[in-house]
Amino acid sequence: EAGVTQFPSHSVIEKGQTVTLRCDPISGHDNLYWYRRVMGKEIKFLLHFVKESKQDESGMPNNRFLAERTGGTYSTLKVQPAELEDSGVYFCASSQESPNTGELFFGEGSRLTVL
């Protein structure tokens, strides 16, 4: 069974440009999460989807970030316009409906470099 897949693995853009990151969760996982790690900092929660609905978006840094999950399958995270401080690794994770074990399955991450 395929794990969580993320695309692109690495993106290099200039400040002011737009980037869209994509995440395909494990099939059947209703819960999808976005996390981010900027250099030297902890991995931080961004938001949580249950199917196509945003359950918790308390971690989204500002309105330059837009996450969508149309149809409740894959998700996209768009950064527009990108700023230097947006550089980091963006992780997507998914879990079953009631992850009582706390297990989130993470993808390998999309590394974003903003120049």
Add this chain to the structure above:
Amino acid sequence: QKEVEQDPGPLSVPEGAIVSLNCTYSNSAFQYFMWYRQYSRKGPELLMYTYSSGNKEDGRFTAQVDKSSKYISLFIRDSQPSDSATYLCAIRHGGSQGNLIFGKGTKLSVKP
């Protein structure tokens, strides 16, 4: 004060050593405690999960939680070179399903 504090290391040990990794947290409302392992250029993967004080053992790994001291530990016995990775503690509130709060991670290197 950060919600979770973890010494980032790096930590280097010889093969076969016992490794002790630790985190402290600030909020007694946290109920669930996890250890994730992350290999270079990969995503974190869950190693251990617990929600109560005490010890939980899984093979060479033991997770320990002391809620009175707000202190969590991961012990690795008979460490192997394949254990070389970054170990991240993570905690969450009871009502927060996926909003994990991570420590910075401790980079471990086990030398053959």
